[in-house]
Amino acid sequence: MEEEDGIERSERLVVRSGSGGGSDSRWVDGSEVDSESPPWSMLSENVGREGYGSLRRRLAKKPKRVDSFDVEAMEIAGGGSDHSKDASVWSTLALAFQTLGVVYGDMGTSPLYVFADVFSRVKVESDVDVLGALSIVIYTIALIPLAKYVFVVLKANDNGEGGTFALYSLICRYAKVNLLPNRQPADEHISSFRLKLPTPELKRALRIKETLERRSFLKTLLLLFVLMGTSMVIGDGILTPAISVMSAVSGLQGEVPGFGTTAVVVVSIIILVVLFNIQRFGTGKVGVMFSPILALWFFSLGSIGIYNLVKYDITVLKAFNPAYIYFFFKKNDKEAWLALGGCVLCITGAEAMFADLGHFSVRAIQIAFSFVVFPCLLLAYLGQAAYLMKYPDSASRIFYNSVPGDCCQHHGYPFFSIPF
Numbered sequence: 001m002e003e004e005d006g007i008e009r010s011e012r013l014v015v016r017s018g019s020g021g022g023s024d025s026r027w028v029d030g031s032e033v034d035s036e037s038p039p040w041s042m043l044s045e046n047v048g049r050e051g052y053g054s055l056r057r058r059l060a061k062k063p064k065r066v067d068s069f070d071v072e073a074m075e076i077a078g079g080g081s082d083h084s085k086d087a088s089v090w091s092t093l094a095l096a097f098q099t100l101g102v103v104y105g106d107m108g109t110s111p112l113y114v115f116a117d118v119f120s121r122v123k124v125e126s127d128v129d130v131l132g133a134l135s136i137v138i139y140t141i142a143l144i145p146l147a148k149y150v151f152v153v154l155k156a157n158d159n160g161e162g163g164t165f166a167l168y169s170l171i172c173r174y175a176k177v178n179l180l181p182n183r184q185p186a187d188e189h190i191s192s193f194r195l196k197l198p199t200p201e202l203k204r205a206l207r208i209k210e211t212l213e214r215r216s217f218l219k220t221l222l223l224l225f226v227l228m229g230t231s232m233v234i235g236d237g238i239l240t241p242a243i244s245v246m247s248a249v250s251g252l253q254g255e256v257p258g259f260g261t262t263a264v265v266v267v268s269i270i271i272l273v274v275l276f277n278i279q280r281f282g283t284g285k286v287g288v289m290f291s292p293i294l295a296l297w298f299f300s301l302g303s304i305g306i307y308n309l310v311k312y313d314i315t316v317l318k319a320f321n322p323a324y325i326y327f328f329f330k331k332n333d334k335e336a337w338l339a340l341g342g343c344v345l346c347i348t349g350a351e352a353m354f355a356d357l358g359h360f361s362v363r364a365i366q367i368a369f370s371f372v373v374f375p376c377l378l379l380a381y382l383g384q385a386a387y388l389m390k391y392p393d394s395a396s397r398i399f400y401n402s403v404p405g406d407c408c409q410h411h412g413y414p415f416f417s418i419p420f
Contacts, residue, residue, distance in 0.1 A: 095364035100298065101290030102283055103356050103365060104373050106349025108297055109244035111380040112399050117342030119395035122335045124388060132328020134319040134385040136343045141377060145350045150369055153354050154362045162357025164229040175209045177219045233351055240348045245271050251400050283359045302376035305383030307404050313389040316382055
């Protein structure tokens with residue numbers, strides 16, 4: 001009896017406004033966006049028909065949290081399914097393993113050239129140079145791929161799909177701003193809601209939404225930003241593999257007689273042609289093929305990093321103090337700003353974490369980066385910095401010179417084979 005009274009009290013009148021031909025809007029209360037309270041589903045025989053008046057609400061079971069910011073998306077059939085990616089633990093771990101070969105290839109090869117590029121602009125004259133550059137790299141990786149992508153951006157997906165156009169589709173689901181025919185009938189129903197909530201954040205969001213809907217110039221500008229972002233992702237997908245492959249092949253210079261710059265370019269082109277032709281076999285086969293290789297690569301990076309860190313200079317751990325970033329810029333002035341371009345190379349390919357989301361799942365990408373990619377990259381950069389503290393003249397070939405073993409001589413040129 002008490003439950004029936006509670007349900008009766010939860011009834012809300014939903015009014016259709018703008019009878020003169022404007023946009024339709026309905027006011028709903030704040031229970032839909034309260035993560036602690038169960039959501040409401042509205043049932044009525046008149047839903048979807050014009051001229052409906054009041055709708056009765058009943059209490060529904062709280063659905064599983066979905067990676068979307070949509071508070072009314074529960075009305076869409078399968079809106080919270082995330083493409084049926086609620087897999088078992090082992091399936092998620094298998095997907096996480098495959099992401100190593102598809103998502104993290106570019107980011108995994110960044111230790112090949114990051115410090116070499118940074119110290120081509122800034123000379124290693126003191127410990128501040130090494131610790132400052134290392135501190136920038138550490139916090140760049142921690143703030144953008146880890147904090148931004150893993151904990152924020154990956155959750156802003158469009159029913160399990162990632163990428164620039166997925167974000168655009170998500171925005172169009174809330175507001176009538178689309179210039180492309182990407183809306184569904186259910187989206188029209190959702191976008192007519194207006195949240196009647198007292199919080200300043202939601203009031204500000206509503207004002208932004210109404211401003212975007214009124215001005216066609218802003219709609220066009222939004223679409224241009226989407227196209228620009230997509231173009232930049234495509235450009236990064238073309239440039240980054242070229243840099244990675246050429247950096248890997250350049251390790252053969254000095255070791256193979258007659259292997260000069262021309263040979264590096266020719267071999268790199270052949271490898272790139274083969275790699276891009278492999279893509280046509282599909283993400284699944286590419287992931288199965290390259291995942292073991294990249295897994296070995298990442299664990300090798302981590303092992304080499306630990307070895308160099310312990311053997312040469314463990315005091316580089318002081319770089320976790322962000323004050324060294326300030327000391328780095330204070331000492332090197334303009335050259336430090338130029339060196340930032342090299343530091344940003346440590347996150348090349350980070351956008352693939354979101355762009356390739358449709359092939360995998362949010363949880364798989366989060367697990368792979370948090371427990372494999374991030375710690376291994378961190379150890380790799382720490383190990384290279386430790387080696388630079390003892391051998392500052394090896395900055396131009398720091399990756400190859402820092403590889404331990406019989407193939408590496410402290411003042412010579414090591415041979416290190418990159419299997420991709």
